Amino acid sequence: MLWYLFALLIINGYLSAVVAGRFGLVGKRWAIAGLLTGPAVYSVINVKQRMLLRKSLGFVFTRISA
Numbered sequence: 001m002l003w004y005l006f007a008l009l010i011i012n013g014y015l016s017a018v019v020a021g022r023f024g025l026v027g028k029r030w031a032i033a034g035l036l037t038g039p040a041v042y043s044v045i046n047v048k049q050r051m052l053l054r055k056s057l058g059f060v061f062t063r064i065s066a
Contacts, residue, residue, distance in 0.1 A: 008038075009034075009035050009038065010035070012034045012035070012038055012039060012041075013031045013032070013034040013035035014031065014034075015034070016030045016031055016033065016034030016041050016042065016045065017030055017031035017034065019042065019045055020045055023045065023048075023049040023052075024049075024052070025045065025048060025049070025052075030045060
């Protein structure tokens with residue numbers, strides 16, 4: 001049973017590195033995060049990708065004025 005969990009974490013680390021590389025992020029950092037946290041890292045990768053996209057478009061410090 002423990003081997004299945006270990007294999008699942010290894011596969012998750014590899015897949016998170018692939019997803020991060022697809023978004024233009026550093027794969028090694030996200031592979032380690034995927035090994036440690038499991039599937040929860042995918043939402044963090046998506047948030048980081050959106051932050052980089054907004055930064056490249058110039059929306060870093062945009063505020064909504066009420």
